[in-house]
Amino acid sequence: ETGVTQTPRHLVMGMTNKKSLKCEQHLGHNAMYWYKQSAKKPLELMFVYSLEERVENNSVPSRFSPECPNSSHLFLHLHTLQPEDSALYLCASTAVAGGYGYTFGSGTRLTVV
């Protein structure tokens, strides 16, 4: 596989569920990101990891919990979400943090019911 792969592509979860989003990059990049994209809103940066260390956390509610076990994998653990958390969650990577041009995964479309 090449590029940035996200699973699942679609997820419907209840407000009391716990689920995880997975991202894997095959580009040898050292930085990975989680973004949230809601309808008619700009991409919102959630978390940044550089060399497996979290370097930015953009005031994201604690019901979102990231995990980066190595430079190729990134998870977003979800629990007790709200309906307003329904959105497209995009993972991205760059060679280094803040590096030139993102490569995005295809995203997970999340619906919270």
Add this chain to the structure above:
Amino acid sequence: RKEVEQDPGPFNVPEGATVAFNCTYSNSASQSFFWYRQDCRKEPKLLMSVYSSGNEDGRFTAQLNRASQYISLLIRDSKLSDSATYLCAVASGGSYIPTFGRGTSLIVHP
């Protein structure tokens, strides 16, 4: 004022038309500028970077106007396949992590 602003559109143009979008940014210390293309229900993909001297790639031309703090994207000879949302991204010094605009929707019709 929002950090990065774009006219959401949609811009409806016929095939073969020339269309231009602008993206304004508020931070005068911004140093890196990009245009991304996002097709419906797909992820954004890097279209081109915007250099101080401008950047041209085939039918696409990107320019930077530092004095007025905006970047532009010009598409010549529009194709049906150009229909998409075009996102601008602007990064300042320090973290260099870009802030995205909400995107401009382009619809090219026959």
